[in-house]
Amino acid sequence: MAENSVQERITRLHYTGADQFISESPSGHAVVVDFRHENKSAASPMELVLIALGGCTGADVASILEKKRQRVTSYDIEIRAERRDEHPRIYTKIEVTHLVRGYGVDEKAVAHAIELSETKYCSVSAMLAATAQIVTSYKITEEQN
Numbered sequence: 837m838a839e840n841s842v843q844e845r846i847t848r849l850h851y852t853g854a855d856q857f858i859s860e861s862p863s864g865h866a867v868v869v870d871f872r873h874e875n876k877s878a879a880s881p882m883e884l885v886l887i888a889l890g891g892c893t894g895a896d897v898a899s900i901l902e903k904k905r906q907r908v909t910s911y912d913i914e915i916r917a918e919r920r921d922e923h924p925r926i927y928t929k930i931e932v933t934h935l936v937r938g939y940g941v942d943e944k945a946v947a948h949a950i951e952l953s954e955t956k957y958c959s960v961s962a963m964l965a966a967t968a969q970i971v972t973s974y975k976i977t978e979e980q981n
Contacts, residue, residue: 882927885964886915889930892960896953897934897946904945909979910937917968927968934974941976950974 845862852858855872868878879887890913901908912935919925936946950972954961961970 882919882925885927885960886917886930889932889958889960889964890915892958893932893950893953894934896957897949900949900952901936901941901945904942904949906941906945907939907979908936908941909939911935927964929969929971930964932970932972934972935977936974937977937979939979941978943976946974946976 847859847861849857849859849869855870856878857869857871859867859869861867867884869881869884870876870878871880894911894913898908898911901911914933914935916931916933917927918929920928934946934950954970954972964970
């Protein structure tokens with residue numbers, strides 16, 4: 837085995853001829869990617885980047901809150917993003933809002949879970965932070981009996 841621990845991951849994309857690709861992830865899951873400007877039938881590549889960010893940080897936060905034994909009944913993430921006008925039209929600012937609902941959810945636990953995701957665990961966030969300002973916030977709603 838080589839000294840470095842780089843793992844080869846193969847993602848395949850097949851162009852359908854209709855401004856779309858059908859992609860297959862290294863784990864064998866299919867995703868349609870649409871790059872039309874109008875009448876989209878699937879997410880664009882840049883939309884998938886935001887979805888990846890939400891999924892990455894959300895998995896971290898949900899797992900950490902579970903380990904902290906927080907009684908979360910609902911967890912949603914909203915992401916708003918700004919892109920620059922010139923090409924390449926990268927994201928320059930991304931706002932991530934964590935919406936947590938539950939019984940007696942500890943605000944410090946939520947803040948700590950988000951901080952750990954941002955600074956230690958979420959690879960997507962780390963990559964995007966190299967070129968975009970990422971601003972996070974959270975809102976905790978007490979569940980009604």
